[in-house]
Amino acid sequence: MRSFDIVDVLIEQHDHMRRLCAEVKRSHGPARRRLFAELNRLVNVHELGDRRIVHPAARNSGAAGDAVGVACMTEEGTIERAFAALTALGVEHGSFDARFAAAHDALLAHHAHEERDEFPLLRTHVGTQRRHMMVGELHDLQVMAG
Template sequence: MDNFQKVISPDIVDVLRHEHEQIRQLCTDVRGSGRERKKRSLAALRQAVHRHQLGERAVAHPPVADSGPDGGDIARACHAEAEQIERSLSELGRLGTEHADFDAGFVALSAALLAHAAHQERDEFPLLRRYVPPQRLHMMASTMHDIQIMDRQR
């Protein structure tokens, strides 16, 4: 038997699912943290959501919009949700974790993030798997990674 193992790189759907899990964990971290850790966790969440959305806008939404009869509507709805989430995250960041309204605002934001991830996983991901060739899905993951690295270097 050959000792060589073929390494299969993740495709864009795998990458996005993994990022959704990271975002879910960061939401849990913010909710369950004390004051100082909550600030750090919120900053990490804002950064993770920003990079995730940046990659999605550039890499995932365009092919979804071209996929199937409802692709355009699904991509636009996911994009609109993402923009609202980023606005809400910015508002919470300005408000600060010590503000009396922060926790209630974060509960609403966290629910929106979880609903958005579920929406994408239910509606967008199947379109990508069905309409985009596997090789392109893998190239899209690489492109998203490159976009996120360039954003980190800014």
Template sequence: METFQVVISPDIVDVLRHEHERIRQLCTDIREAGRDRKRRSLTALQHAVHLHQLGELTVAHPATRTSSANGDTIALTCQANGEQLERSLTELGRLGVGHPDFDARFEALSNALLDHAAHQERDEFPLLRRYVPRQRLHMMASAMHDIQTMALH
């Protein structure tokens, strides 16, 4: 008798949580790395944050804004914070890993990134899971993947 395995695709919240974990790991890598590896990890972090922000801006935040009475405020706060963090990360990249202030500035930015992720996981993600139909959450993950893929080309 043949058996079939059901594969459940991740929804948008799963994808965003996974990206947060990737960003957390890259922050750890940068803290622990020597100069060459630190430079590569910083580039990877900039890239990961940019794609994450793009996906949130185009897919997650719009759904959050219309999800509940306070969804608009939560989404706009997350969006503004995320955009500021991305700008700060770009500025840090311009400063360079060899700059004497790099480590201190990175530590502050890393903490802000982690706080932002925690805020989203606490405030935004539950709204998505509670008010957005499950099928749409899965379609949103697919849409986000498509948008991020197009951004790479």
């Protein structure tokens, strides 16, 4: 069932990225290239949505939200650079597995940080109607970006 709450949608996207990471790890050849490209696209459009829609809402919730939002944006920059480097490297490169493992760990830590610290702020300080509107904004942004 499709959720109309931004937090639920983001958690679904996190779960999808976790599954794709596992598939990339166990795949090879053309399948790995395709899966990594899909993961890379999802990471990039997800993080764009975070920067444009999610973090501003969290940052507006007060000092704690501002600190969490800034920390999450810093983590995202690191993740985006890691995925860009992996894309340039290519899935066939000998160091891809080790570098992908590091990027995967960073992505999991970032998702855990958002789910633990940012999402409760959104549920507490952003009204239900606004969280529902954010789903539409996120969808439109991600479709246009990707």
